[in-house]
Each structure stands twice: as structure tokens, then as C-alpha cells.
Amino acid sequence: MKQAIWASVTLLLLLCAIIPGARAETVPVRVMxxxxxxxxxxxxxxxxxxxxxxxxxxxSLEATYKAAQGDKITITSASGQSGEVETVDVNGTKMIPMDGVISAIGGDCLWDEESNTLTLIARVQSVEFVDEVLKINxxxxVSCSVRNWTSGNKIIIEIPSAKHVAEAQEVFIGSPVVTRARLGQDGVARIVLDLEKNVPFKVxxxxxxxxIQIKVSESLPKVRVQVEKPKAPADQPFTVTGVEVRPVRxxxxxxxxxxDGKGNVSTSYGVDPPQIVIKLPGAILADSVDTHNGSHSMLKDLKLTQESHSPTMARLVMNLNRVxxxxxxxxxxxxxxxxRPPDGAGGxxxxxxxxxxxxxxxSQNGACxxxxxxxxxxxRIAQELASALEAEGARVQLTRNGDAxxxxxxxxxxxxxxxxDFFISIHCNSNGTKNSASGxxxxxxxxxxxxxxxxYAVHAGVCSATGMCDRKARSDKSLYNSGLAVLRRLENTGVPGILVECGYINHSDDRSRLTDTRYRKKLADxxxxxxxxxxxxxxIK
Amino acid sequence: MGKKKQKTTSIGWVVALLLVAFSAAAGVTYYMSRGVGKPIVPNQSKPAVVKPHNVQPTPKREVAIYLPEVVHGAFYLVPSTRTTALEGDILDVAMKVLLDTTGESGEAGKLIPKGTELLSTVKVNKGVAVVNLSKEFTDNFSGGSTQESLVLNSIAYTLVDNSNGKVKKVQILVEGNAVETLGGHFELTDPMEPDSALLKPDK
Structure with a gap:
């Protein structure tokens, strides 16, 4: 008997050691x-x-409750949705399961095990526009952000922790000012109001x-819609105490x-004559500023001037002996x-x-x-250019010398x-409307x-030789985000490349030149x- | 005496067995109550009903399409709001409206190569809209770099603008296949982003 009692007590103690408690433990968590x-x-x-x-x-959820049968309560949300939830006694406090609450009032739960956090995501239940007021239930x-969209008559409302019932939906409004509401989901619940015209709004x-209530009405005071541009930092004043030319090679x-402090700079560039201009907004020249400190064989002259006092601006012009x-x-x-000289310069x-x-x-005709x-x-232009370069003694290769x-x-x-040493691509341009662009x-x-x-150098050369309209030397990024394909491929290869659009083939004047041998000769020159x-x-001239 | 001892021993074993059974039940109950370490979260509860009190069926809708404009010899894209009765996904509708501009008067009507059709619905994956166009798109294009830039950026801007922020880049396919280029200037092998330099600046 004694052995049996001792055996059972030992077993019980062992089980108690393995199982940390006879009932479930609770850990505190965060609810967002x-x-x-x-x-x-x-x-x-x-x-x-x-x-x-x-x-x-x-x-905190703007919900109410009342007792129901037994340990249950009925929860009702602010929008009227309701459901029953059973209460649980936790250390003498009556608590409710959050999954049950969200099922009752609508929404979603996200559980993060690492941080022991339960995040509640609201449900956008309805969108209506009544008496010039948009109501998002x-x-x-929830909190939201409301803004105008600058390039159109739109108001955009974004709710960071909410979901629409459907992924995308349109709600026709048809008021004199608001055409429709478009509902979309992209990390946030988004509602875009399409307006008939630019109408002020007020939350x-x-x-x-x-x-969420947003009044959209012409009766509201007009607010000028500003294009959201990053604010340029104000030009901090600084003093130029001296300029020095240091030969490197x-x-x-x-x-x-x-x-005497961190300055601001903007630059402009020229090749005919070769010139670099450094603008110094906010700069004040010290009385004793010395601009004759040093020289270099590539630098023809250097001028530093106080261009204006209001706004404060100085200007440094470097005239160069070459590009x-x-x-x-x-x-x-x-x-x-x-x-420094550019890549491939010299000799x-x-x-x-x-x-x-x-x-x-x-098979690729290009513009026609x-x-x-x-x-x-x-x-024909490429062949003319090859002849002109060969006449100068240069070696030349065409990527195609026939209709390939x-x-x-x-x-x-x-x-x-x-x-x-160089890559030069020859093209002619064209746009949708005849005779609307030339050069x-x-x-x-x-x-x-x-x-x-x-x-810059070639463009100055061809404009000078042909007398054609100067449509500028430009970055290919102004046409396409990743640039022109043949020039993009030359990135980091050390081969400077350009593409010359030699005229508009759909402009009658340009076309008659492009088909004329004499013009093509001038282009090549x-x-x-x-x-x-x-x-x-x-x-160049 | 011997009988008494036997009875006491039996009671002891019964008590011991009861204790073991109780302890085992407590343990099992505890472990079951722990679940798999995650709280119950409600299933995707049935969608709440949208209650558009003054809402009627959509008779018309508006889309913004981007069309070229020439200002003092410089080319820009400007948004143009069009009303349409077309139904379907907003991106498909916007593309169809843009493709339908062919033949309109002015620069806008000469933007899209004649006969270009949208072959399948515009699909969006991770911010990239995939547009599948008919072969007329490349076959009937005959512009220079300026025109090619305007066509591609017009499509990109139109899809980005009408997407409620879902589209960031655009991949153009022709007859379901990726193509190297539209007109021999820009590569279409990778998704493209619209270029802000082409938007007409505000005054």
C-alpha cells in the first residue's frame, strides 16, 4: 500500500513538473x-x-453591447452591423475574443507571432454622396488622408488600415460636381472621386x-490647387573669399x-565658344576676393562677377581653349x-x-x-559622312552599307x-502632323x-553648316525613360556616342533638303x- | 489480519490509478488548449453589402487618355478626359478609348498606328501592366523618334493615370510576344516607365 501511494505521488509530481500548470496560461498581447x-x-x-x-x-471600436443568453453578449458596430460573442472569464475579468468581435462588426485580423500583436483591419462598408457630403462608412x-490630384479634377482618399468589400468597384454618383467614386485596393483602401471640375473640399x-465625411462643394472657399513640387531650399547666403586655379595634369x-559656408551651384555649358558657366545663387563676393590666383594652358580666362544683389547671385565664367x-x-x-578634355579627345x-x-x-523603313x-x-547621309571622314584620314565603318x-x-x-573612338547614329525625324516641326x-x-x-560640338557644327532650325542638343531621357537603345548600350564602354536627327521627313522643306545631295554634304561637313x-x-566656325 | 491488509492495498492502488488518470487528463487538456500557437482569426467573413443609397447603374464613365500637343514646335502629352459607355475593367476601357482616337482631327488622331487593337485584357502584376496589342501597332508605325516617344509614353501615362496607383510600369506585347522595338529607337524588351519630361508643364 505504501509503495502504491508513493508511486502515485511521485508520478503526479513528475507530471506537474512537465506540465507548467494545470490550466492554460495567458500572455499579454498588443491589439492595434x-x-x-x-x-x-x-x-x-x-x-x-x-x-x-x-x-x-x-x-475604441465605437461599438456597443448588451447582454444576451448565458455568457453571450450582442455587439453592434457604429454602422449597425451586429453579432453575438461569448464572454470568457480571465483572472476574474470578463473578456471577449477579438476574432468573434471582428466577425460580428466586420473586418479582418492580422496576427504577428513575433511581436504578439493582433492588428484589426477595418472594412469599408459603404460609400455614399448625400447633400454634397461624401460619407465613407x-x-x-479609421484615420485617412485626403488630397487633390494635381493633373486632373480628382480627390483621392486613402485609408491605410482598411479593406474594401471588393478589390475594385465603381460607384456612380452623378451629382453636378462629382461624377463617380472609384474604389481600389493597393495596400490601402483608396477612394478616388472624379469631379466635373476643380471643386474645393473640406473634411x-x-x-x-x-x-469619414468630406464636403465637396462649390460653396466652400476656393483653395488654389498647387502642384506638389519639392520646395527648393532657400539659397543660403555665403561669401566667396577667393578663386584659385590648380593645375592637375x-x-x-x-x-x-x-x-565661408556651403554654397549653391548651377551650371551651363557651351562649345562655340567653349565655355563653362558656374552660377552661385546666394553668393556675395568679398571685397578682397582674388580671381587671379593661378592659371592653366587650357583656360583662356576666368571672370567672377556679382551678377545681382536681389536676389544675391554671383557668376563664374570660364572661357576655355577647347571643348x-x-x-x-x-x-x-x-x-x-x-x-578635363572629354573621352577620346586629343591627337x-x-x-x-x-x-x-x-x-x-x-524591313524597317523608319519614318516615311x-x-x-x-x-x-x-x-546616303552615312555614306557621305564616311567619305568626308576618310578625306580627313579617319578610319570608318558603317553598321550597314546596304538595305539590311x-x-x-x-x-x-x-x-x-x-x-x-566614336559612334554616330544617323536618323531623320517625323511626327504626326505634316509641316508642324522642322530642324x-x-x-x-x-x-x-x-x-x-x-x-554639343556636333550639333553646333551641323547647325552652323546647314543653317537648319536648331532644335538643341538634348538628353535622350527627354524622350524615353531609359533613353535611346543604341546609346544606352554604350553606357560605361568608354565609347562616346550620339544620335543625330538630321531633319523632319514629314516637313516639306526638310524633306526636300534631306533628298538633296548638297544638303547631305553640308550635314557631313x-x-x-x-x-x-x-x-x-x-x-567650330 | 491478512484480509485487512489486502483491502488496504486495493484502496491504495485505486487512489493511485485515479491520480494518474486525473494528471493525464489535465495534461492532455492543457496541451489541447494551447492549439498551434496562433489565435483564431475570423474567416473572411461574408462581404458586407455596399449600400450606395443614391447609386444607380453606371450609364457612362470617364477615362483620362494622354494625347500629343505641339506648342511652339515642342511636343508634349496632355491628359484628355473622355466619356464612354464601354464596360469592363477601367484599364481595358482606357486603352480602347485611346486606340479609338485614330482618325480624329489634329495631332491626336495620328498618334496610334492605324488598325491597332487590344487583343486581351490588360493584366497588372506587381505594378507592371501588360498590354497585348495587334500586329498593326508595329506594322503601321512610320514615325521618327519623336513620334515613337509620344506613342509609348501616351500608352504608359494612360494606364498609370487610370489605375488608381496600381500601375507603375507598362510592358507592351505585340500578338502576345515581347518585341525589341516599336519604331527602331527605344527598347520594349523591359517594362517602361512614363517620362515626366513629356508632360506639358503647368503655366
């Missing part, structure tokens, strides 16, 4: 109502199966509410503008401008190997006007694989310094003049 933490006492708990919270959490209180509801130098490239670094007490054009790419070809095809004109179909990548690869554009890739310098300015440093 959207982005706000529910502040209730005692703390919500997790009993290993459900998250339970005291009845007072219903206040949610299953419990009437509290910052956190289960019914034979053909490279640095201009150091000494300042150069530069980069600017702003430091706490100086602005440093490093100036003579006779030393250079140039790949010329006549755009399109074969009647029987005039861009691919044919491009090839070629992919875009292959064209640049010719220049890369054969270690070309020459020259493109470089993004803002790469050497292609930019080459484009202009490109050569630009290349010589870039390589040899000769003046």
Missing part, C-alpha cells in the same frame, strides 16, 4: 486598431488559442472616425571657389570644378576610328513620306567590339559628360567640324 494601439486595462491576453480583450475595447474608426469628420585643372568636360563638387568651405581626327550607324534598314524612306536617306535589317543591340556592339536635334545618353560634349572641335580643339 489599424495604426493605433488599443489602450485598455487590463491588457488583452493570448490564451494559446485566441486573443481576448476586456469589454472596454468596444469603446467603416466597420470601426468634416474627426481625424479618427468610423464615418597637362590638360586638366581644378578651379576652387573658396567660401572640355567638367564635374562640380560642393564642400563645406569650397566649390571645386574639375575640368587628330586622322587617328580616330568612327562607327557610323545609318538608322533602320531592310510617300516613296521617301528614312532608311534610304540615313544610308539590323537589331538595335548589334549596332552598338560593332563600335564596342571594334574599339571604336535638327542631337541626342546624348542621360547626362554622361563626354557624349554630352560630343553632342558639319558633323566633321564638330568632331574636329571635340578631338583637335579647333573652333
Amino acid at each position: 486598431i489599424g495604426t493605433r494601439q488599443a489602450i485598455v486595462a487590463p491588457s488583452p491576453v493570448f490564451n494559446g488559442k485566441r486573443v481576448l480583450a476586456p469589454l472596454s475595447i468596444l469603446n 467603416c466597420s470601426f474608426p 468634416l469628420s474627426q481625424p479618427v472616425a468610423s464615418q 597637362d590638360q586638366q585643372f581644378e578651379v576652387v571657389v573658396h567660401t 572640355m568636360v567638367y564635374n562640380v563638387r560642393v564642400e563645406e568651405d569650397a566649390i571645386r570644378v574639375m575640368v 587628330t581626327l586622322a587617328d580616330k576610328f568612327i562607327v557610323i550607324d545609318p538608322g533602320h534598314g531592310g 513620306n510617300g516613296s521617301v524612306y528614312e532608311k534610304d536617306i540615313n544610308l 535589317t539590323m537589331g538595335l543591340a548589334v549596332r552598338s556592339e560593332v563600335a564596342i567590339n571594334k574599339n571604336a 535638327i536635334e542631337t541626342y546624348y545618353h542621360m547626362s554622361e559628360p563626354s557624349p554630352l560634349a560630343l553632342a 558639319g558633323i566633321v567640324a564638330g568632331l574636329k572641335a571635340y578631338v583637335e580643339g579647333t573652333p
Whole structure:
């Protein structure tokens, strides 16, 4: 008998040691109502199966309750949705399971095991527009952001922790000012109001509410809709105490503008004559400022002037002896401008190997006007340019020398694989309406310094040689986010490349020139003049 | 004496067995109550009913499409609001309205290559809208880099604008296949983002 009793007691003690308690333990957890933490006492708990919270959490959800059968209560949300939930006794406090509460009033629960956090996501239950007021009814209180969309007559309402019933839906409103509401879900619940015209709005509801109310009415005071642009920082005043020219190599130098604080800079660039202009908004020149400190053989002269006092602006003009490239670094007490010759410059054009790419070809006609095809004109200009370059002693290769179909990548690869010094792609432009645009554009890739310098030089050369309308040297980013395919492929290869649009094939004047041998000869001569300015440093005109 | 001892021993074993049974039941109950470590969250409860009190069936809808405009020889894209009775997904409707501009007067009517059709619904995956166009899109395009830029950016802006923020990039397919280029200037092999430099600046 004694052994039996001792055996059972030992077994019981063992079981008690393995099982930490004879009943389930609870751990405190956090309940988030959207982005706000529910502040209730005692703390919500997790009993290993459900998250339970005291009845007072219903206040934060703008819900009410009344006793039902047994331990059950009936919960009703602010929008009128209701359901029954069983209460649970937790250490003497009556608590309710949050999954049951959300089932009753509408919404979703997200459980994060790592942080022991239950997040409640509200349900957008209805959207209505009554008496000039948009009412968005949610299953419990939410916060939202409301803004105008700048390029259209729209009001956008975003609710970060809420979900629509359906992923996308349209609600026809048909009032004199609001056409419809579009409901969408993209991480946030979004409601876009399409307006007949730009009409002011005012948020009437509290910052956190289960019914968001926004008045949209012409009777509200007009608020000018501002395009949201990042505010340019105000030009902080600073003093320029000196300018110094420091030679770096034979053909490279640095201009150091000494300042008493961090300065502001904007630049402009020219090749005819070669020039770099540094604008210094907010700069005041010290009385004793010295601009004659140092010199360099590539720098013709340097001028620092106080351009204006209101607004405060100084200007540093560097006139150069040849086409150069530069980069600017702003430091706490100086602005440093490093100036060097562009990639592939130096020597003579006779030393250079140039790949010329006549755009399109074969099955790709390019732009056309009647029987005039861009691919044919491009090839004739390219052949004319090849002759002009060969006359200068340069080596030349065409990506196609006949009517061949070629992919875009292959064209640049010719220049890369054969270690070309330059890549010049020849095209003619065209737009939708005849005779609406005329002239020459020259493109470089993004803002790469050497292609930019080459484009500026060649563009100045062709505009000067042909007298055509100057439609500027431009970045190819102004046309397409990733740039022109043949120039993009040259990125980081060390081969400066440009694309010349030699005229508009759908403009009668341009077309008659493009089909004229004499014009094509002038174009070729202009490109050569630009290349010589870039390589040899000769003046363009 | 011997009988008495036997009876006492039996009671002891009964008590011991009861204790073991009770302890085992407590343990099992506890472990069952722990569940799998996650709280019960409600199933996707039945969707709440949208109660559009003054809502009627949609007779017409508006879409914003982006069309070219020439200002002093410079080219821009500007939004144009169009009303349509077309039904279906807003992105399909916007694309169809844009494709239908062919033949309209002015620069806008000459934007989209003649005969271009939307072959399947616009699908959006991770912010990329995939647009499947008919072969006329490439076959009937005959513009230069300016025109190609306007066509591609017009499609991209139209889809981005009408998507409620869901579309960030656009991938254009022709007859269901990725193509290298539309007109020989820009690559279409990767999804494209619209370029803000083409939007007409506010005055």
C-alpha cells in the first residue's frame, strides 16, 4: 500500500513538473486598431488559442453591447452591423475574443507571432454622396488622408488600415460636381472621386472616425490647387573669399571657389565658344576676393562677377581653349570644378576610328513620306559622312552599307567590339502632323559628360553648316525613360556616342533638303567640324 | 489480519490509478488548449453589402487618355478626359478609348498606328501592366523618334493615370510576344516607365 501511494505521488509530481500548470496560461498581447494601439486595462491576453480583450475595447471600436443568453453578449458596430460573442472569464475579468468581435462588426485580423500583436483591419462598408457630403462608412474608426490630384479634377482618399468589400468597384454618383467614386485596393483602401471640375473640399469628420465625411462643394472657399513640387531650399547666403586655379595634369585643372559656408551651384555649358558657366545663387563676393590666383594652358580666362544683389547671385565664367568636360563638387568651405578634355579627345581626327550607324534598314523603313524612306536617306547621309571622314584620314565603318535589317543591340556592339573612338547614329525625324516641326536635334545618353560634349560640338557644327532650325542638343531621357537603345548600350564602354536627327521627313522643306545631295554634304561637313572641335580643339566656325 | 491488509492495498492502488488518470487528463487538456500557437482569426467573413443609397447603374464613365500637343514646335502629352459607355475593367476601357482616337482631327488622331487593337485584357502584376496589342501597332508605325516617344509614353501615362496607383510600369506585347522595338529607337524588351519630361508643364 505504501509503495502504491508513493508511486502515485511521485508520478503526479513528475507530471506537474512537465506540465507548467494545470490550466492554460495567458500572455499579454498588443491589439492595434489599424495604426493605433488599443489602450485598455487590463491588457488583452493570448490564451494559446485566441486573443481576448476586456469589454472596454468596444469603446475604441465605437461599438456597443448588451447582454444576451448565458455568457453571450450582442455587439453592434457604429454602422449597425451586429453579432453575438461569448464572454470568457480571465483572472476574474470578463473578456471577449477579438476574432468573434471582428466577425460580428466586420473586418479582418492580422496576427504577428513575433511581436504578439493582433492588428484589426477595418472594412469599408459603404460609400455614399448625400447633400454634397461624401460619407465613407467603416466597420470601426479609421484615420485617412485626403488630397487633390494635381493633373486632373480628382480627390483621392486613402485609408491605410482598411479593406474594401471588393478589390475594385465603381460607384456612380452623378451629382453636378462629382461624377463617380472609384474604389481600389493597393495596400490601402483608396477612394478616388472624379469631379466635373476643380471643386474645393473640406473634411468634416474627426481625424479618427468610423464615418469619414468630406464636403465637396462649390460653396466652400476656393483653395488654389498647387502642384506638389519639392520646395527648393532657400539659397543660403555665403561669401566667396577667393578663386584659385590648380593645375592637375597637362590638360586638366581644378578651379576652387573658396567660401565661408556651403554654397549653391548651377551650371551651363557651351562649345562655340567653349565655355563653362558656374552660377552661385546666394553668393556675395568679398571685397578682397582674388580671381587671379593661378592659371592653366587650357583656360583662356576666368571672370567672377556679382551678377545681382536681389536676389544675391554671383557668376563664374570660364572661357576655355577647347571643348572640355567638367564635374562640380560642393564642400563645406569650397566649390571645386574639375575640368578635363572629354573621352577620346586629343591627337587628330586622322587617328580616330568612327562607327557610323545609318538608322533602320531592310524591313524597317523608319519614318516615311510617300516613296521617301528614312532608311534610304540615313544610308546616303552615312555614306557621305564616311567619305568626308576618310578625306580627313579617319578610319570608318558603317553598321550597314546596304538595305539590311539590323537589331538595335548589334549596332552598338560593332563600335564596342571594334574599339571604336566614336559612334554616330544617323536618323531623320517625323511626327504626326505634316509641316508642324522642322530642324535638327542631337541626342546624348542621360547626362554622361563626354557624349554630352560630343553632342554639343556636333550639333553646333551641323547647325552652323546647314543653317537648319536648331532644335538643341538634348538628353535622350527627354524622350524615353531609359533613353535611346543604341546609346544606352554604350553606357560605361568608354565609347562616346550620339544620335543625330538630321531633319523632319514629314516637313516639306526638310524633306526636300534631306533628298538633296548638297544638303547631305553640308550635314557631313558639319558633323566633321564638330568632331574636329571635340578631338583637335579647333573652333567650330 | 491478512484480509485487512489486502483491502488496504486495493484502496491504495485505486487512489493511485485515479491520480494518474486525473494528471493525464489535465495534461492532455492543457496541451489541447494551447492549439498551434496562433489565435483564431475570423474567416473572411461574408462581404458586407455596399449600400450606395443614391447609386444607380453606371450609364457612362470617364477615362483620362494622354494625347500629343505641339506648342511652339515642342511636343508634349496632355491628359484628355473622355466619356464612354464601354464596360469592363477601367484599364481595358482606357486603352480602347485611346486606340479609338485614330482618325480624329489634329495631332491626336495620328498618334496610334492605324488598325491597332487590344487583343486581351490588360493584366497588372506587381505594378507592371501588360498590354497585348495587334500586329498593326508595329506594322503601321512610320514615325521618327519623336513620334515613337509620344506613342509609348501616351500608352504608359494612360494606364498609370487610370489605375488608381496600381500601375507603375507598362510592358507592351505585340500578338502576345515581347518585341525589341516599336519604331527602331527605344527598347520594349523591359517594362517602361512614363517620362515626366513629356508632360506639358503647368503655366
